[in-house]
Amino acid sequence: MAVFLSRSEEETLRWAEQYAKTLRAGDVVLLEGEMGAGKTVLAKGLCRGLGITCEVTSPTYAYINDYGGVYHFDCYRLPSEEYAERLGFAEYFSAGGVCLVEWGERIANLLPADAKRIVLKKRGEREREIGF
Ligand SMILES: Nc1ncnc2c1ncn2[C@@H]1O[C@H](COP(=O)(O)OP(=O)(O)OP(=O)(O)O)[C@@H](O)[C@H]1O
Numbered sequence: 028m029a030v031f032l033s034r035s036e037e038e039t040l041r042w043a044e045q046y047a048k049t050l051r052a053g054d055v056v057l058l059e060g061e062m063g064a065g066k067t068v069l070a071k072g073l074c075r076g077l078g079i080t081c082e083v084t085s086p087t088y089a090y091i092n093d094y095g096g097v098y099h100f101d102c103y104r105l106p107s108e109e110y111a112e113r114l115g116f117a118e119y120f121s122a123g124g125v126c127l128v129e130w131g132e133r134i135a136n137l138l139p140a141d142a143k144r145i146v147l148k149k150r151g152e153r154e155r156e157i158g159f
């Protein structure tokens with residue numbers, strides 16, 4: 028895994044905006060890291076890089092935000108994998124859009140084997156190691 032050391036939220040946003048240029052239709056990207064690591068910040072930067080102009084907020088309560096071809100998932104509060112299955116998560120993953128997934132660990136069996144991973148590690152109040 029390559030590593031980028033971010034020293035601020037703005038640097039993470041800019042890094043993600045660049046990384047987004049490597050994404051292709053159909054990609055599923057797992058955003059990993061502890062609470063407050065910056066997964067949602069990453070998702071904001073990725074959306075920006077993918078040309079999404081509307082405000083990107085955490086889908087914690089709705090599970091999925093649909094930005095038109097870009098889908099942002101937060102699985103933290105999902106009651107179960109079966110529940111995600113019933114919501115049609117697998118169909119989203121194979122629909123040809125770009126899927127950004129927070130807390131994908133909760134739905135491990137539904138994720139495609141070729142999903143990409145971005146791993147955030149807190150190294151200080153504002154320092155984050157971004158593995159990709
Ligand atoms: N270098 C950095 N990169 C990203 N976020 C940073 C950085 N430094 C500080 N932060 C702060 O860390 C917090 C990250 O919050 P964020 O909601 O993105 O975390 P999260 O991983 O999505 O958490 P959760 O698991 O609760 O969804 C924000 O308050 C942000 O301002």
Ligand SMILES: [Mg+2]
Pocket residue numbers: 066067085101129
């Ligand atoms: Mg989040």
